[in-house]
Amino acid sequence: MKCSKLIYVNIGLACCFLFTIVSFANDDIVPIPTKVKTNKDLVEVGKKLFFDTRLSANDELSCASCHNVVDGWGAEPSAVSTGIRQQLGKRNSPTIFNSVLNFKQFWDGRADNLSHQASFPVTDQVEMGMSSWDEVIVKLKGDNYYTAAFKQLGFDGVNKKAVVEAIAEYEKTLLTPNSPFDQFLNGDVGALNQQQIDGYRLFKSYGCISCHQGVNVGGNMFQKFGVLEDISLHNGSLSEDLGRYNVTENEWDKRVFKVPSLRLAAVTPPYFHDGSVKTLQDAVEIMIEFQLGRGVPDEDRDAIISFLGSLVGEKPQGVK
Amino acid sequence: MKNLLIFLICLLFFTLGGVYVYLEYKALPNIEAKANELNADLLRIENANTRLNELLLRSRANMDTNYDMLVRASAEIESLLDNLEEGYLTEGADESSVFSNRLKTLRAAFINKLDSVEKFKTNNSVLRNSERYAPEIGQELTSLADSSGQPDVSKLYSNAVFDLQNFSRQASNIEPTKLKQMAVQLRQTTGLMPEYLEIEIAQFATHVETVASVKPKTDRYLSVALNSALDKTDSVASSWVPMGSQSQAHTNFNLLCVFYLIALTLFFLITTALVFRRIHKLNQHNRNQSGETLAANLKVSDLQESSSRNEELALLGERVRQNQPELSSFINQIRTGLESLDSGLSDLLKVHGNAVYISSHAQSKSPDKATISALLREQIRLVRSTNTDSTETIKVLQDTQRNAREASDLISKVIMEPASSE
Numbered sequence: 001m002k003c004s005k006l007i008y009v010n011i012g013l014a015c016c017f018l019f020t021i022v023s024f025a026n027d028d029i030v031p032i033p034t035k036v037k038t039n040k041d042l043v044e045v046g047k048k049l050f051f052d053t054r055l056s057a058n059d060e061l062s063c064a065s066c067h068n069v070v071d072g073w074g075a076e077p078s079a080v081s082t083g084i085r086q087q088l089g090k091r092n093s094p095t096i097f098n099s100v101l102n103f104k105q106f107w108d109g110r111a112d113n114l115s116h117q118a119s120f121p122v123t124d125q126v127e128m129g130m131s132s133w134d135e136v137i138v139k140l141k142g143d144n145y146y147t148a149a150f151k152q153l154g155f156d157g158v159n160k161k162a163v164v165e166a167i168a169e170y171e172k173t174l175l176t177p178n179s180p181f182d183q184f185l186n187g188d189v190g191a192l193n194q195q196q197i198d199g200y201r202l203f204k205s206y207g208c209i210s211c212h213q214g215v216n217v218g219g220n221m222f223q224k225f226g227v228l229e230d231i232s233l234h235n236g237s238l239s240e241d242l243g244r245y246n247v248t249e250n251e252w253d254k255r256v257f258k259v260p261s262l263r264l265a266a267v268t269p270p271y272f273h274d275g276s277v278k279t280l281q282d283a284v285e286i287m288i289e290f291q292l293g294r295g296v297p298d299e300d301r302d303a304i305i306s307f308l309g310s311l312v313g314e315k316p317q318g319v320k
Numbered sequence: 321m322k323n324l325l326i327f328l329i330c331l332l333f334f335t336l337g338g339v340y341v342y343l344e345y346k347a348l349p350n351i352e353a354k355a356n357e358l359n360a361d362l363l364r365i366e367n368a369n370t371r372l373n374e375l376l377l378r379s380r381a382n383m384d385t386n387y388d389m390l391v392r393a394s395a396e397i398e399s400l401l402d403n404l405e406e407g408y409l410t411e412g413a414d415e416s417s418v419f420s421n422r423l424k425t426l427r428a429a430f431i432n433k434l435d436s437v438e439k440f441k442t443n444n445s446v447l448r449n450s451e452r453y454a455p456e457i458g459q460e461l462t463s464l465a466d467s468s469g470q471p472d473v474s475k476l477y478s479n480a481v482f483d484l485q486n487f488s489r490q491a492s493n494i495e496p497t498k499l500k501q502m503a504v505q506l507r508q509t510t511g512l513m514p515e516y517l518e519i520e521i522a523q524f525a526t527h528v529e530t531v532a533s534v535k536p537k538t539d540r541y542l543s544v545a546l547n548s549a550l551d552k553t554d555s556v557a558s559s560w561v562p563m564g565s566q567s568q569a570h571t572n573f574n575l576l577c578v579f580y581l582i583a584l585t586l587f588f589l590i591t592t593a594l595v596f597r598r599i600h601k602l603n604q605h606n607r608n609q610s611g612e613t614l615a616a617n618l619k620v621s622d623l624q625e626s627s628s629r630n631e632e633l634a635l636l637g638e639r640v641r642q643n644q645p646e647l648s649s650f651i652n653q654i655r656t657g658l659e660s661l662d663s664g665l666s667d668l669l670k671v672h673g674n675a676v677y678i679s680s681h682a683q684s685k686s687p688d689k690a691t692i693s694a695l696l697r698e699q700i701r702l703v704r705s706t707n708t709d710s711t712e713t714i715k716v717l718q719d720t721q722r723n724a725r726e727a728s729d730l731i732s733k734v735i736m737e738p739a740s741s742e
Contacts, residue, residue: 028385103391112398207449214388221387221441228450228526252439292449293526294457295519 031182046170057129067096075268079275084129092275102219114168176313199307216261228293433548440541454527499532650727657720664713667706
């Protein structure tokens, strides 16, 4: 009799376990793919370009200068990046990892894809400071490697299209799969601790999931900064940048930004478009207050932060 | 030989020309295939549009809370539109054509749609959050109002939650203004409720207000998105005509074919004319050759005949020479005989002539006897003077006749022998 009760209890527990797995597996966040289809030869050229300082006017800055993928997580650890001639940018450099999963690029979404994005910083007078792409091409044509490699890849020699496509191809490989949360989604319930599981539940119940969802836990929509509370009420600079309005000049787009990915949020401070918020705790509190229109107890906030920590995956090998 | 060479060169030229025309034909843009391709592209856009609409409705119904599929569908439509423009609005295309305008209209409609999709996503996320949180905090505040001895406030909170949930339903008849007024009333309850609930009450009011303002926007953007670009693909498909370079390529090819056919026809006409002319000349030449051959044959025949006659004559001469002694003998004998006859017969002829004269004179009406007598005497004298024995004369004559016959036989033999010998 005792034995049969034990069996029923075990069956019940197994059902709960399966229900937990199934309910999470069908959730709004899906695991990052372990790799995306790329042209390996083009990736190699793109990698060289990503670290090539000749893309800047003074031959001192490369893409990797603001997106440190070797020692960091591909984001700028300071509030804003320092560009050419020590000029400071206006926005925080987001992580380059998993950026291929974003539906638009830049905080204001002015680039439709990675190759489009790669064309901007080079000629930005605050970032890399080249006067034109022609100037860039002249410099790169002096390198026989690029000339030969691009011809071999079927491009018409070294040109803007080839350069940005190569950089984009390399950036496609910068994925961080196999995070604890992805493992959890893939059925490994033990990959998350209880606080992280609670954090995920709170992440959904608080409504964070309304915007931060999908494979990249964000990066697939625009949202106004300060939906339920006016962000200008917050002390600081967060309300100064008009965001997407600068691109569309549409009143509706004032202070609208691309919803950032939270995949590496735990390891890429500071936060928000101007990098003015230094800690994740503050960022979560601001988000819940201004975006969700509610308060958050410290316990819930910490659980959510713990959950965000479980989103950090493995850095790919051979990034340089 | 020269004409054959020219003919072969021309034939080679036209063969190469034919190959060139074939290659040009193969390189021609296939207008029918292009039209089918366009229809296929438009169908892909329609399918992507249908999928996008379905995903929008699923998102609005909170069946999908993940916008990744929406993003993919939007990106697919953008990509298809880019491909459509790149594929059909080629360089040289008439930008003012109906097709170009309709394609631009289609793109503008989809840009409007995708813009509405983005706005829908933004508003829907906010609405989704407030629709979930407002009842949650409202019910909590209702309980707290009850426990605080505020039944009216509790009823207000309860009604607010009820109206909000009612409003959130599709086809609700509650006006947004009613909810907004309710939000104002909710804020006014802060003085009636414990002070520590002030923030929660404000949050409740804010979320009710948010639902009231965001839901119409969400539905409006959803409606715009769902109704944008309807039937635009049909108008694009119906207005397509081969444009610019495609049409020009076909015109050029038609001209090329016309020129090639004209040249080919001329070539065959000229060749045929030359062949007929050649045949005519050959016939004429044959006729001339026949005449010449005939003349030559005649000449040869004449020559052969002449040669044969000469040979015969030579043979005859030879025979004559061989029989000359015998013939000479006969001839001499004949000549001798004839000489004898001549002397003998001359006297006889005189006698005969005189006799005829005497006879004619004697038979006249008045014959002269003297004359007759004289004639008779003359006749007698003649007869007497004729020393030729007539028998001998006859004999000579017979010998001569025989010799002549033998000579004749000999001549006949000489003449006939070569013929018989041949």
